[in-house]
Amino acid sequence: MSTNAQQIPEDFDAAREESERLAEQIERLRVAYYSEAASLVSDAEYDEMFHRLEAIERAFPELASQDSPTREVGAAVVSAGFPEHQHAERMLSLDNVFSVEEFRDWAAKAAAAAGRPVRWLSELKIDGLAISLAYRDGVLETATTRGDGRVGEDITENVDLIPVIPRTLSGSGFPAFFEARGEVFLTGENFDALNERQHELQKAFVAEQLAKGRAVEQIPVRYPEFANARNTAAGSLRQRAEKKTESELALMRDRLGRLSLYVHGIGAWPDPAIANQSEVYELLAGWGLPVSPHSRVFDTVDEVVEFIEDRGEHRHDVEHEIDGIVVKVDELSLHGELGETSRAPRWAIAYKYPPEEVHTRLLDIRVGVGRTGRATPYAVMEPVKVAGSTVRQATLHNQQVVQAKGVRIGDTVVLRKAGDVIPEVLGAVVELRDGEEREWRMPDTCPECGTPLRPMKEGDIDLRCPNARDCPAQVRGRVEHIGSRGALDIEVLGEITAAALTQPEAPSVPPLETEAGLFDLTLEQIVPIVVIVRDSETGEQRIDETTGEFVRRAPFQRVTLEYPPAAAGLSPAERRKAGLRKNHRVVHPSRDAETFLAELEKAKTKPLWRLLVALNIRHVGPVAARALADWFGSLDAIRAASQEALAEVDGVGSIIADSLTAWFEVDWHREIVERWTAAGVQWATPGHPGPGAASAEGVLSGLTVVATGSLDGFTREGATEAIIAAGGKAASSVSKKTDFVAAGPGAGSKLAKAEELGIPVLDAAQFALLVSEGPQAVTEGARSSTGDE
Numbered sequence: 001m002s003t004n005a006q007q008i009p010e011d012f013d014a015a016r017e018e019s020e021r022l023a024e025q026i027e028r029l030r031v032a033y034y035s036e037a038a039s040l041v042s043d044a045e046y047d048e049m050f051h052r053l054e055a056i057e058r059a060f061p062e063l064a065s066q067d068s069p070t071r072e073v074g075a076a077v078v079s080a081g082f083p084e085h086q087h088a089e090r091m092l093s094l095d096n097v098f099s100v101e102e103f104r105d106w107a108a109k110a111a112a113a114a115g116r117p118v119r120w121l122s123e124l125k126i127d128g129l130a131i132s133l134a135y136r137d138g139v140l141e142t143a144t145t146r147g148d149g150r151v152g153e154d155i156t157e158n159v160d161l162i163p164v165i166p167r168t169l170s171g172s173g174f175p176a177f178f179e180a181r182g183e184v185f186l187t188g189e190n191f192d193a194l195n196e197r198q199h200e201l202q203k204a205f206v207a208e209q210l211a212k213g214r215a216v217e218q219i220p221v222r223y224p225e226f227a228n229a230r231n232t233a234a235g236s237l238r239q240r241a242e243k244k245t246e247s248e249l250a251l252m253r254d255r256l257g258r259l260s261l262y263v264h265g266i267g268a269w270p271d272p273a274i275a276n277q278s279e280v281y282e283l284l285a286g287w288g289l290p291v292s293p294h295s296r297v298f299d300t301v302d303e304v305v306e307f308i309e310d311r312g313e314h315r316h317d318v319e320h321e322i323d324g325i326v327v328k329v330d331e332l333s334l335h336g337e338l339g340e341t342s343r344a345p346r347w348a349i350a351y352k353y354p355p356e357e358v359h360t361r362l363l364d365i366r367v368g369v370g371r372t373g374r375a376t377p378y379a380v381m382e383p384v385k386v387a388g389s390t391v392r393q394a395t396l397h398n399q400q401v402v403q404a405k406g407v408r409i410g411d412t413v414v415l416r417k418a419g420d421v422i423p424e425v426l427g428a429v430v431e432l433r434d435g436e437e438r439e440w441r442m443p444d445t446c447p448e449c450g451t452p453l454r455p456m457k458e459g460d461i462d463l464r465c466p467n468a469r470d471c472p473a474q475v476r477g478r479v480e481h482i483g484s485r486g487a488l489d490i491e492v493l494g495e496i497t498a499a500a501l502t503q504p505e506a507p508s509v510p511p512l513e514t515e516a517g518l519f520d521l522t523l524e525q526i527v528p529i530v531v532i533v534r535d536s537e538t539g540e541q542r543i544d545e546t547t548g549e550f551v552r553r554a555p556f557q558r559v560t561l562e563y564p565p566a567a568a569g570l571s572p573a574e575r576r577k578a579g580l581r582k583n584h585r586v587v588h589p590s591r592d593a594e595t596f597l598a599e600l601e602k603a604k605t606k607p608l609w610r611l612l613v614a615l616n617i618r619h620v621g622p623v624a625a626r627a628l629a630d631w632f633g634s635l636d637a638i639r640a641a642s643q644e645a646l647a648e649v650d651g652v653g654s655i656i657a658d659s660l661t662a663w664f665e666v667d668w669h670r671e672i673v674e675r676w677t678a679a680g681v682q683w684a685t686p687g688h689p690g691p692g693a694a695s696a697e698g699v700l701s702g703l704t705v706v707a708t709g710s711l712d713g714f715t716r717e718g719a720t721e722a723i724i725a726a727g728g729k730a731a732s733s734v735s736k737k738t739d740f741v742a743a744g745p746g747a748g749s750k751l752a753k754a755e756e757l758g759i760p761v762l763d764a765a766q767f768a769l770l771v772s773e774g775p776q777a778v779t780e781g782a783r784s785s786t787g788d789e
């Protein structure tokens, strides 16, 4: 953590000033967090302030007043109307570490203080909120929030509505009175379900308002989406039943009913005879209290570190959000010996993972248009680092999503990026608004060509630019798609080339109006092309920071300096005498230009399925295109086929058939085919015997194979290609009809499904064997490899 990156002030007055300011800020953030379930800054920023304050207080102990936030647990109860309740035993917080080194230091100190080998109880740190459950004679007496650790809010009436928290304990042998401490949280599944519910409620509300004649723009968001599971759980627990209507009460009960609990400690507990905390968990579980299944006990610190690292990598495989690992000394007798500070026990520590949620500013909402014309709003944000990468923008999907998230331009927003997952704007920090924020409305026209936007289909919320043939964004997108790996696979034809060809800067160059002219391009035509470079993420034209001008590139040019023609035939000495210099710019085709044209030439005879994908026909991706190419053998045969005949082909179906027939009805589409044909494109598979002749015969004839995860030695397309080349059918989902599943690292639900259905699962090596030798080779191989063990 960068707490120490900034020097601690040496001067006492400066230190005092800063510590007072920090204490005040932290206090304000705590009240919002604990009493209103609102995060005004991200947890990471909060932790950083907290640690800075701790560091200053370490340097100037006289500044550490009795009521410094570093000495306190949580925040005193700000009344929401619940009765106050005093805990029988104080509820503490935890000290944090942010690196393995810090953790090892802590563990070494704890072990040294214990004076004997220690066992480490390692648990997932649940990102929820702390609760204390007091049981008397096996019956729940009070359920209380942590509050300031001494006094919390009595929320028993709400906890009564949480089914997973037992009102009466089962079994026997429990103390006459004890406190169990735990964490209330929302599982990922219930959080999603709750948002789905909000979504449905809002939809119904909008429909009702529309029916009353209200204009769409004037309908407020009555049921906003929840941004964060922890704060939603906290908010749910602290709802008041008072003054609620019957339907509001039903919603409140629904929210409470979805909450979960894991107990992770004890407060008042009269029986000291138990040796270890892990045994306490067994007892609590026996009495019906939910205990986390994820805890482990280790003898060595190395094992704990391994646990920390392993769980960090699999953070999202758990049913609830985790923000770290809690490591506790398992022996209860040592708890007393190690003792506690004013806010945390010395026998436990929280190792915090790097944050996945950060706060940043929403600078703008813009609209991008894709190759199909879909107009998608996206957020442009102040760049921010999260989960290992810098994020500047995130899709907002459509206007309804923007509305549901309730974000305005200028807002501080919560951004989440979990591991490799696409970044998502969760919502605004409404409390930080200063009135300068602007509401955003979806524009009525295409930002690139000005054509009025229309719904994708009747009644659809998603909008598209209907100017398919000429809209620069769509032409650019289609041309880029033609070069992509699943289509003609032309490496030079990427984003920049597509932009260069369709929107060149040099006025002497006629842009490629549509992809119809792609194969007619000549070297003379493309060499002078200059293009303004766009940001690959935002689509924004990039500006050179030093000159303030647009960054230009000439993707097909190479420039050399030569002597002017007048110097021809002169010797070096004569040139010097005449004062001639190398300043004559000569523009040549670059290697890229030549490669590009050579690649285009090669593409004309690429397999029919690739050419079909290159036509940008809706729904016709590599899989459907292969099915069509295998069955029909030529574009003419596909065009001649009836809709029914198309739909019957395995892997095609009626949606694709409809899309194909509709595509050929459009004049400018037919023009593409005509001009490509005139340029020499081969629309037939040589030697194909005609429609109906099934795909190639091979070792996999009649077999269906699904490839999933990353298979060593194969790209995603490569795996599919290999299956088809061997005469097999490459399917994308696992069903009873699947014969084999090839699964590499990262295989998810498909692998689980295969195991459930008892379908043979192959690794990369076995898969390679399958496509080269056929099924016997792997069934034998599989048998012999299990036989060896």
Ligand SMILES: NC(=O)c1ccc[n+]([C@@H]2O[C@H](COP(=O)([O-])OP(=O)(O)OC[C@H]3O[C@@H](n4cnc5c(N)ncnc54)[C@H](O)[C@@H]3O)[C@@H](O)[C@H]2O)c1
Pocket: 029, 030, 033, 034, 038, 039, 040, 041, 042, 043, 044, 046, 047, 073, 074, 092, 093, 094, 096, 123, 124, 125, 126, 127, 128, 129, 130, 131, 182, 183, 264, 265, 326, 350
């Ligand atoms: N964003 C903000 O404005 C803001 C403000 C205040 C606090 N916070 C967040 O809250 C934290 C401070 O809160 P805190 O005092 O509750 O400390 P904490 O969340 O760092 O750790 C203590 C708590 O962890 C919980 N916990 C979860 N799993 C546990 C387990 N397996 N065993 C034991 N305890 C477990 C317990 O409820 C315990 O009280 C900050 O570090 C920050 O992340 C954020």
Ligand SMILES: [Zn+2]
Pocket: 369, 446, 447, 448, 449, 450, 451, 465, 466, 467, 471, 472, 473
């Ligand atoms: Zn347009």
